[in-house]
Amino acid sequence: MNNKGIIAKYRRYLAVTGATPVITLQEGNTPLLPAPSLAKLTGTRMEVFLKCEGANPTGSFKDRGMTMAISKAKEAGTRAVICASTGNTSASAAAYSAKAGLTCFVILPKGAIALGKLAQAMMHGAKVIAIDGNFDQALEIVKEISEKNNITLVNSINPHRIEGQKTGAFEIVDQLGRSPDFHFIPVGNAGNITAYWKGYKEYKRSGRFSRMPHMMGWQAAQSAPIVKGYPIKNPKTLATAIRIGNPASWIKAEEARDESKGMIGMVTDRQIIAAYRHLGEVEGIFCEPASAASVAGFMKLAASGFFKQESRSEAVTVCILTGHGLKDPDRAVAESAKPRTCPADVKAVLKIMGIKNSSRRKR
Ligand SMILES: *Cc1c(COP(=O)(O)O)cnc(C)c1O
Secondary structure (H helix, E strand, O other): OOOOOHHHHOHHHOOOOOOOOOOOOOOOOOOEEEOHHHHHHOOOOOEEEEEEHHHOOOOEOHHHHHHHHHHHHHHOOOOEEEEEOOOHHHHHHHHHHHHHOOEEEEEEEOOOOOHHHHHHHHHOOOEEEEEOOOHHHHHHHHHHHHHHOOOEEOOOOOHHHHHHHOHHHHHHHHHHOOOOOEEEEEOOOOHHHHHHHHHHHHHHOOOOOOOOOEEEEEEEHHHOHHHHOOOOOOOOOOOHHHOOOOOOOHHHHHHHHHHOOOEEEEEOHHHHHHHHHHHHHHOOOOEOHHHHHHHHHHHHHHHOOHHHOHHHOOOEEEEEEOEEHHHOHHHHHHOOOOOOOOOOOHHHHHHHHOOOOOOOOOO
16 A cells, blocks of 8 residues: 555644655554464453554654654754664664754663664664663753753654654554554553553544553563652663663553553563564564563463453454564574584485485485
8 A cells, every 4th residue: 555654644633734844754554463372372252463563664663753753853943853762762763864864863871772773873874872871861861952952852752752653543443443452562661652542542532433442551570660650770671672760751651551441560571582482483573572571461461361351352452562573683593592503415404404314316
C-alpha cells in the first residue's frame, strides 16, 4: 500500500497545518503479526498479536514521534535539536534531522548504548557526546541546555513526540478492526505507554470501537521505579532501552494504568531473555531485549493462570515489540549458540550436521 507516513495518514488527529513542512521517512504502517505460540501458552482461545515496530525506518517506534517533533521544529524555524538517549531516540533524531537539514546533538550514557544504535547516530551525522553517567543524568543536562539555548529538545517530554506516537494505537485498531482487550508494552521513560493510552482515548471518540484496552506495562526488575514507587539511582538491566531510573512520564504512566484498570509489573533479565529467544526461535521475530519485556510480562501472566479467568479466555492481546533485534547484535550473539567451525570439506560439515554420510551418491 501507499505509505506516506503517519502525518499524512492521521493528519486530522495531529496539530499540523499547511504551514508545517512534513519531514517523513514513511514511518508507521508496521506489521501486526499473529503469535499463536504465545496464545497457546494461556491454554485458552485468546488471540495474541505482535506490533512489530522494528519495521519503522530507523528500526524503532521512536520514528512515529520523531516525524512530528522534527516537522514542528522545522516549522518553528529551529536550526538544531538535542536529545538524551538510551540509543533509539538518538538514531531516530539523527535520521530525521538529516532529512530536515537540522543539526542534531545527542547525549548518551557512555558504554550503555547498543552498537547498532550508536552506528545509526554516527552515520546520520549527529554530534554525539558520551557522558560519564546514566540516562537520567543525560536527560537533566539536555533539559538545561535546551532551556537556555535556541535548541529544541526532542525527548518524549516534547509533546509532539507523544502526539506522533499515539498513532500506534490508531493503527492497531485499524488493523484489528476493533480494540485489543490487553495492551502489553515495555516501560522505560514511559512516553510510549502515555502515547498509546492517549491514542486509544482519542480514537474511541471516532466511534471505531467501544471498549478500552487494559494497559499492561513492564519494567525490568532492577530498573522498576514505577513498580517500586521510588526512583532508582543506578538502574540495571541488559535491556538498555528501558534502563531508566526516573521516568519523565511517570505520572502519566500511572494514569494510563489506573484509568485502564491495567497494571505495571516487572520482569527479570532472565525472563526478558527467555521471551527474546522464544520470539526469535518460534515466531521468527528478532526484536531487541527491551521489546521482549512486553512478551516476558505476557508469558509471566500466562504461566500464573491470569488469562484462565472466564472473562479473559477469548480476549485479544497485542504486545508492542518496540525495536529491531539488529540494534543490539552483541546481545544476540551472547545469548545464542556459537557457530561451529571445521575444515572446508563435505565430510566434516556433514559430521557437525549430524548426518552420517550421503552414500547414495554413485560415481
Ligand atoms: C524507547 C524505547 C522503549 C521505552 O519507551 P518509553 O517511551 O521510554 O517508555 C522501549 N523499547 C525500545 C526499543 C525503545 O527504543
